[in-house]
Amino acid sequence: MTDVQTIIAADIGGTHARLGYIHAFPNRDARTDSMIELKAYTKYRCADYAAISDVLNEFVKSQNIDRIDQAAIACAGYFVDEKLKATNLPWTFSLDEVRATLNTKNVFGLNDYEALAYSTTCLAETDIQSLNSQGVSVPGKARFILGPGTGLGASVLISRGQALTTLTTEAGNAGFAPVTQVEREIQTLLAKKFDFVSIEHLLSGPGLVNIYQALAEIMDQKALLERPSMISRAALDGSSPLAQASLDVFCEVLGSVTANLVLTYGAQGGAYLAGGILPKFKDYLVNSKFMDRYLANASMRTYLEKVPVNLIEHGNLGVVGAARWCLRSSEANT
Template sequence: MDREAETEIMVSIIAADIGGTHARVGIVDIAPGAAPSSYAHDYTLRAYTKYRCKDFESLASVFEAFKADHALEGCVAGAIASAGYFDGDILHSVNLPWPVSLAPLRSVLGLNTLYGLNDYEAVAYSTLLPARDDAIQLNPHGKAHPGKARVVLGPGTGLGAAVLVPCGDGSATLTTEAGQMTFAPTNDRDAVIAEILRKKYEFVTVERLLSGSGLLNIYGALAEMNDQQAVLDRPSLVSDAAISGRDALADEALSTFCEILGSVAGNMALGYGARGGVYLAGGILPKFKEYLQQSRFLASYLNQGKMQSYVKAIPVTLMDHGHLGVIGAACWYANRQRCDCPVMA
């Protein structure tokens, strides 16, 4: 069966989104849609389970658990989106609790066709689907240009990022390790934070500030700067204390986090010419979405010197990550079957 013919009938695949904290696994039914493009299909999440990675000794054991709860008969292929990047069957990742190879997973799942892709590559494809009601616009000045590049980034266990570029009747993706870029302070406060973290890590990446542990790093650095004791030891405790208004240091940490995120989002918009929009996902942002909306995120995003008008025209959308990666992996699979657009990484 050729690629185009395969997408003319409904197919079922196993789709997964594997992050450093959670593994999300589902069975997705893909039916042809009314439009000819590869992402104009109807996607039905027929089965779905979310697992905590730390509860399993391997990714194979995660899929064994999924098999025990759901019948896999009828699934023709699989697409596993994971933090890091695949080199053939081998995943290279700094945030997963165990090594991953696709070869044994094919046996576990009983599939000959099993693809590996970056988790934010999958989330990027999910932006092509109809907008969800819970999506929040963070830049009211922006308007997306159809047919232009889109950037997706988001803090979770690490900081993920990918770029989606239109290509023929489909799309191509550029997977990135943007989270491992050097952090570039934009003010004196951030320069001091960077210097404090450099003593701890030597090399300070963007991810050292924009991730769950990054929020703790900011909180600890601000405590040192203000000669205070850092008493909170989990990202959720910092964000909760900030939102409740009961801890000024936590509030300053979360405010700084949002401001740095805005600067990085603006840099990504410029770096990739993302006139199709900037999309924020990740596991932690939806937990303080109201705070993010009221923070200096937008002001920092727009603070791009003579290019302010350029980024002002680019919309920024906050998406609840949820099962976006699972549906996005299915969308990626449909794109691969439909056209020959490359993965540009």
């Protein structure tokens, strides 16, 4: 078909780069969801490559790709004058470098959570685990997506008729607001380590380590575990009460932050939790006090109860979302 567009879509976080090769069938009535076919998908460890060009070249060669009409590069950061500004990525690059690598002029850059926000419009039921069974999405209302990983990503999707637009946020860099006495003590200890204690300093992989180390000091215990995966694993298998306490704090803080962002953005379309680490302990999250903290604002409890809160698997969703964003952007300019 002459209408088929071929797209390289990349979803690049602090730890992994996810790449997809997509056949897309642009549709003027904006029903692009069913018009995207993911032909190939691969996940790479960023630390294994010196530059984004190395990853792109390996993907193109491994998939024998000989035609690229467009490319969408979604990254944990933002672009200024087509140059990536990011704090949690191992690379710096410009979109011109990507154009040269892929030999195509049509290269777009966007935030990785902007891409994930787009993907929430075409989720299958199997992609979603509900954390708030009372919630019902209100059509046309804003929805937001939040994800702890190497950092803390956040974006908002806003509908205007059939048109969609995203609001890229730096919610993870907003100040942390403790609720409990333990959280206040954690904040005090983290303030000795950081000039400014942000939400990301708790809600991320490194943030879980920060919580664990602070609780160890508060409880006068030794912090024996060094990595987020070690802490979450010890919490899940019950081998470390300190790790369990740390994961409990993590889940409770996540509940408060989710509620605050729902209220801030009027996100009656739903709240979506993604990121690289939540799926690893999703059952623990479901059984934690996440929802208690999410509904803790008594004056807004009725409002919050009506908003669906969903846990989604990151997987290839960022790649699909980046491709959808790319299609809509190119259509808007034609």
